[in-house]
Amino acid sequence: MAVFCTKCGAQNEDYLQNCAQCQAPLPQTGGYQPIQPPTPMYGSGPIQDWQARGANKKIAAGICGILVGTFGVHKFILGYQTEGIIMLLVSLLSCGMLAIVMQIIGIVEGIMYLTKSDEDFVRTYVEGRKGWF
Numbered sequence: 001m002a003v004f005c006t007k008c009g010a011q012n013e014d015y016l017q018n019c020a021q022c023q024a025p026l027p028q029t030g031g032y033q034p035i036q037p038p039t040p041m042y043g044s045g046p047i048q049d050w051q052a053r054g055a056n057k058k059i060a061a062g063i064c065g066i067l068v069g070t071f072g073v074h075k076f077i078l079g080y081q082t083e084g085i086i087m088l089l090v091s092l093l094s095c096g097m098l099a100i101v102m103q104i105i106g107i108v109e110g111i112m113y114l115t116k117s118d119e120d121f122v123r124t125y126v127e128g129r130k131g132w133f
């Protein structure tokens with residue numbers, strides 16, 4: 001491979017950046033391709049605003065489930081009044097004996113909320129009204 005100087009016409013090896021004869025910059029031939037950033041995907045479908053549809057409760061419900069799931073707080077956050085009251089009553093009426101069970105349920109559910117994507121969370125718990133797990 002050889003490149004010809006655009007200024008003096010001398011033949012140069014293509015790894016040279018400047019002409020060996022006149023020091024003029026040589027045209028770059030092959031081998032050098034500027035890396036193009038990936039083209040953003042425009043118009044790839046309507047963007048769903050999962051936050052506005054209930055995913056904004058995901059973090060709060062998940063954390064409350066893990067920390068105070070015993071009292072069904074995360075159920076109330078999600079609007080599951082019945083399930084929340086069940087957890088609260090079971091914990092209180094058993095004088096705390098079953099509170100540990102409710103706490104475990106709360107932790108498991110809290111982790112499930114937090115590990116779901118916003119879309120999954122909305123579909124399962126906000127629109128699907130899945131009361132347990």
Ligand SMILES: [Zn+2]
Nearest residue numbers: 005008019022
């Ligand atoms: Zn030259």
